[in-house]
Structures are given as structure tokens and as C-alpha cells.
Amino acid sequence: MDAARGEARAAPSSSSRDSTATSSTETLALTVFSATSADDAEREDGQDGATEPLLARDKAALGAFLDEEKALTAAQRPPSRWRRVLPLAGAAVVFGMLVWSSATFIRVLLQQRHGVVPSVTLPSTSDSTNASTLSFTQQYLSDTSNSNVGVIPFPSTLYDPVLRPKPLDHTLSTGRWTPRCLERYIASGVLCDELDGRWKDAPPKLDVIWTWVNGSSAELMADWRNKVAADGGWRIRLRRALQAGAAAVVKHFREHDELRYSMRSALASLPDVSIATLHLVVGDTPAYSPFAPPALDAASPANATRFAQIPHWLGLSNIGLSEPASTVPSLRIPSLLVHPHSELFKSAQPDSDETQAADWRTSVVPSFNSLAIESQLPNLPSTAQTALYLNDDFFLMRTLAFTDLASPLSGPVFRMQRDLLVGGVAPGTSTDDPDGEWKGLGYSNWLLDQRFGKRKRPYLVHVAKTISMPLLREVQLVFHEELSATAEARFRGKAPNEVQPLFLATMYIIERHREALLWSFLVARTDADHSGAYSASERGALLVDLGVDPAEAPQCPLIAVPRPRRDTVRALAEDHAKAGLPNPLETTTEFSSHDGYALLGLETKMPFVYPSREWPALPLSAAPSSDPICVLDIKSCFGDDFVSLDERKVDVSTVFKRVAFEQTHCGDCLMALLVGKSGSRGLGAFLPEEEEAVEVAEMPVVTLPGSMKTRWQDVDYAAPLDGPGTLRQKAAALIQRYSYTLGSSPSSFQSIRYAGPSLSTRLDQLVCPPSGTAPPAFVALNDDIGATSSDALRDIDRRMKEWFEDTWPEKAPSEQ
Known part of the structure; x- marks a missing residue:
């Protein structure tokens, strides 16, 4: 993710895969497709460097695919419009169609490319409503013959598209107190004897949440292109946007395998007894190929299935797809729970029925807008009252205690910059870059001004953030219209007004405590x-x-x-x-x-x-x-x-x-x-x-x-x-509900701009800093690389990969 802008980066899976050998069918299933045309000449010089680096294995697969393409007649090739849009969009490579089984997928894809409409039979989704058997998705994940091809299939009707608010819940700081003890603590600051050793044998737990979107896959990019093409004048707007900053756009869709090591860093830093569940929020799309003949979409049961995208380095048997409680049998809690956007994005429009809500969800999922995704985090079925939220380029580098993040006595720990203040900016008056974070910050602070009085409020330190999930859901109740409007923008800056959800939620807690x-x-x-x-x-x-x-x-x-x-x-x-x-x-x-x-x-x-x-x-x-x-x-x-x-x-x-x-x-x-x-x-x-x-x-x-x-x-x-x-007693409980602390920790924000030995030196200094400097506990590595050569990108990938492996060599349990 572009950390400075906070954009949910859509990332290529090629740099996320294990480097181990794969079978020939899996290699073909993971082939990287690249479309070229004479329109390439319309790009400005230097933009060719803003492409995604390929692994050696992917280059071989790409060569095989291009040889096959040369054998096809012009009539059999995909429409030229798609080949023209891809390079204009700055995505020179996109992944091939990924399906239920890699072997079935190869057969189907080849038949599609030669104009044959095959008979496609996917496993029945009927089990998804039968709690006595494994669901459609659980069967797929538990089948050891399946290899990870980058997606998890699930029924398109699995998740309710309507937002159904739940009653307010206790926070971590109010859940295990008797009224008498809580009243005494707020009045005098003294703990009752009944709290002696309360959490010694039953320590509080937290969830850890990441958001990740693989925007270079064929399905996601094709869906995006369809949406853009449906809007008149799409070609002109795309070209203008690219000319204004193609490299800046590409940065949002480039990764260096950060998510894998962000997960490793969290598991290495947080004590096992403090972690409840790991959550990965991912994009999802319908399970049909943009290259398939229309008859296939109409005849195949695939149009009732969706694909949740996952990194290729995850082991299918080590993860689970979040499903409604009524459809999940009594199985062990997975170490990593995957949440597709279709589960989180729910319509808050008044008086909308399920059909209207489903149409709304279709119009906004998948999302490439980190603000939109974060606006729907209140709908995540968390297993703990407290969560640690990380972008995929956030890392933890030192051992932390639970109380580094939150405490049942004093609430969540917030980290802020006192010397960087955010002022409220009324809707329609902002002059900030809509793709940046300050427009959303100004609008969010304006909302806080309307609710709690006008003032400037401090910027949050750009590292992993603590979330009180019950209070995040309370924020959703208050600002449901504003959060819903934010969710409707697939890309940053495309909505008239977008909220910065985590800034809003953090300041909401501080202001509600003052109000109490x-x-x-x-x-x-x-x-x-x-x-x-x-x-x-x-x-x-x-x-x-x-x-x-x-x-x-x-x-x-x-x-x-x-x-x-x-x-x-x-x-x-x-x-x-x-x-x-x-x-x-x-x-x-x-x-x-x-x-x-x-x-x-x-x-x-x-x-x-x-x-x-x-x-x-x-x-x-x-x-x-x-x-x-x-x-x-x-x-x-x-x-x-x-x-x-x-x-x-x-x-x-x-x-x-x-x-x-x-x-x-x-x-x-x-x-x-x-x-x-x-x-x-x-x-x-x-x-x-x-x-x-x-x-x-x-x-x-x-x-x-x-x-x-x-x-x-x-x-x-x-x-x-x-x-x-x-x-x-009520007043004491109200005050304690919104309790919090402000803390400071050694932190580092590194802007990755250039290749070469200086990059390795800067990374190494995070582990062994100069004398007199404390090693950071929280780190953000921001990809701020502009248009540059492919050699430089490969050099950056190599140096970051080496540093990642040296720093966190132990695989996470969810990795294959």
C-alpha cells in the first residue's frame, strides 16, 4: 500500500508467491497475461518503467502464452479494446483466470479461447445452508488435492447485503466489572480487591486485521475496466489521468510481498496468548472470465459463484473463509480468517430490500479505495473487543505486550502527532488533492466539529492502529450515511466527500469521553x-x-x-x-x-x-x-x-x-x-x-x-x-466506556524512493540503528517510487525481499 496516501493497493500476486516449483498445470494457471497494441506509443516516455517486475518463472509462463497467442487468428483474439486499455491503465501485466480447480480451469480456458463453450460443472452450493455438513467453500479448503490458485470460491448469496445494526456492546474497559467496583475506580482511581489477578489466567485478546486487494488479476481489472467503459468518455479520462501521473497510480497497485512479512512481524511481536484471530479482508469478483463467450455466462453455474482473492503463498488448509454462524459447523477456529468485500460491504440505504441492497453491493465491490474498505470494517465479525489494524506495509519490530495496545483498565492506546493538527473543512470547500489523505481528514474533522464543537485535532501516527470494535460499530450508527457514501467510491477521490474512518473513530472516542x-x-x-x-x-x-x-x-x-x-x-x-x-x-x-x-x-x-x-x-x-x-x-x-x-x-x-x-x-x-x-x-x-x-x-x-x-x-x-x-453508577460506566490513553513508541516511517545499496543500509538500520537511537517498535515502509526502470524495480524487490527474510525468517502458520 502507498502508506503516505493510505491507498488500498491492488497488488500483483507474482511477487507474493513461493519461489518453489509448481506443477505444469498450476504454472499455466498462474500465467501472467500481457496485452500490447499500437496504442503503447501514446504513453509518455518513462512510463514503461512503471510496470510490475516479473519472477523468472512468470517470464517463462508469459513466453509460452505469447507463443500461443501468435497462433491464434485475429478473429479469435479478445477484442482490441481490452488490449488498448490495459497499457493505458499502467497495468502491463494481469493474471489469468483462476477457478475452482486448476486442471478444470486450463481445459475451460483453452476451450474458451478457441470458441468452444464447454459444459462447466462446479460443486453444488447447497451444502452452504446445511450446518450438518461442510459448506461449499469449506469442502474446497479442506480438499488436499486443491492447490492455491489465488482464489477461494463461495456462493454469491452467502452474505446478507443489508446492514442490520446490532445493539451496542460493552467495550474492553467495561465488560468484566461489577457496578460497585467500576464506580469506585472512576471515583477514586483505586481498584477493588475483587480484581486481584482478574486477567492473570484469562488474559484479554485482540484480533489483528489486514486489508489486501490484488488488483492486477484478470477478474478485478476486467471488472474495473467494464465499469469505466460503461461511463461515457472513459478513454479520454483514462488518458488524462495517466498523463497527469501514471507512475503515481501504479504505486497504489504495486507490492513487494509486504503482506506476508507484515503477518510474520505481528506473530513474532505479539504474544500468542494475546491473539484471538487474524483477519484478512480481500476483494472478490464474479467467477466468470472476461474472455468467455456470453453463452457460457448464461449457462454455467459459475455465475452463482464468486471468487475471493488470496495471496498465493497461503496454504488452503491453514485458512478459513468467514461464513455466517448459521452455516459454519463446529470446527476449530482457523489461524487466519479471510473476509471478502461482499461480506463487509452492506447497504445502509433506508427502506432498501435485499435486491436493491445486492445491486448496491455489486456496484461497489470490489473496492480499491482503502477509505471505502475501512468504512465497512464495523461489519467485520470480530472475535475480540479490541483489534490491531495494519496496512500491508505496516510492521511490528519488537516484542509487545497487550497493554502496548490496550488495557481493560484504561482503554485503547492511541498514538498521535501533537505538532500536526487537522482542521475541519466543510463539504465542497476543500482544495486538497482528492487522491491524498488530507481531503478526507478535513472532512472527517468537520463532521467531528458538527458533533462535538469546532477545534483542530491531532494527526494519527502512520503506524498500526488500535481499534475498539464496539466503539467502531457505534461510530457507524452515528455516521452511517457518511460512511456509506465513502463506501460507494471504488477508487480514492471519486466520491464528493470521503471519510477517514480511523481518524474519525479515534477522535470520536476522545470527544465522547469529554462529553461524558x-x-x-x-x-x-x-x-x-x-x-x-x-x-x-x-x-x-x-x-x-x-x-x-x-x-x-x-x-x-x-x-x-x-x-x-x-x-x-x-x-x-x-x-x-x-x-x-x-x-x-x-x-x-x-x-x-x-x-x-x-x-x-x-x-x-x-x-x-x-x-x-x-x-x-x-x-x-x-x-x-x-x-x-x-x-x-x-x-x-x-x-x-x-x-x-x-x-x-x-x-x-x-x-x-x-x-x-x-x-x-x-x-x-x-x-x-x-x-x-x-x-x-x-x-x-x-x-x-x-x-x-x-x-x-x-x-x-x-x-x-x-x-x-x-x-x-x-x-x-x-x-x-x-x-x-x-x-x-451509570455516569461511571459511561465515562469508563470511552476511556483511552495516549502513548508514544519508537516508530519509523520509511519512504522507499530509490534502488541501490542506500536502500539496504536504511533497512538494516531499522534493526541495528545508529548508537544512541532505539530500534523502532512500529514501522511503515511506504512505496514512493516514481517512474523508474525495470532494473531498479527488480533491485528494490531483491533488497526488500532479502531484508524481509533476514528479519522475519520464520513462516506464519497460514503459509503453505
């Missing part, structure tokens, strides 16, 4: 009678909580908020040991949401805030500073009506929105003040007063009524919370 803390204090605690309106006495009680004499409130008091002295981060290490969790090995915890809001003071021009160059870490050992962390203007933030001494009623939801979203600096500074008043640990100053104990076996999932709306103006924050438990 402010709601707990301004609504649950201060509106004591739950009337939805502040009485004079309730307003006075709030001012006293802030340290303000109600009689002085009308005189516009300014509260200089000192930097709180906190022990949260240090205590987290002790709490991990108490709960039977390891401490992070390669991550420095820089901030915990149990200390408030991470983005306090992030923008240097924020009113009333004295910015810091670091995250607002609040250590207990820090000497008191004479400079306040921020200044809170009571009258400006809460309004004249609130600080008045008369008996008028003041609407709770209106005040909440003013403090939290209209004047975001007010909410930020208020939180810093209350964190300081909570003591060295915990968030007790935010919580409602203690009530008579209510015995609740397990807290339900807590969320604010109406909070699934996309605009804060549309939410009634004074609406009561339903469900069992006291209001204090």
Missing part, C-alpha cells in the same frame, strides 16, 4: 432533581463546587486553574500488576483519560488557555507552577441567567451545549478545574452524589439518549438515563 465527563457534572450531578432546569439553589451548588461564592458570581469572576497534581499514570502500572496484566514493553504512557481531556491547550490561539508543548500530563511529583493551566470566565462560559441570584429556571441542556460545544475552551478549562478538585487520582468531582446502594449484577451498556445524532444541537442532554443502577 461534562454531562456527569453539569447534568447528572448538578441537576439534582432531574427536572431539566437549574433552580437557583442548584446553580449555587455548582458555583460552590467550582470554588466560587454565588454572591460574587455576577461580578464576572475569573478562576485561574492551577495545573492539577496527579498520580494516575504512575498508578496505572501498579494497577496492571494487581489485576494480573503485563505493563507495556515499548510504550510510554503520556496521558490517561482518567486525568481529563487530552487535547487541552492543543491550539496555541485558544482563548484563556496557556498552551503546553506536551500532552497535559499531570504528575504528582511536579512542583506547583505559578502559571495556571487555563483561566475560566464564569459569566462568559455559563451566561448571565446562570450567575444571577434570582429564582428563574435555566435550561440544563442549553447551558450544557454552551459550555461543552459553543465555547469549547470553557468545557476544557472546567474539566481541568474538576480534575484538580478530584485529588491525586480518580474523577470523583465529576460524579453525582452517592446514593443508596443498588444491587446490580452487571451494568448494561450506558449511552446518552439521543447521542447517536450527528449534530450536538439536536441532542437533549437533560433526558433521563434508563436502565438499572444508580445515576452515579
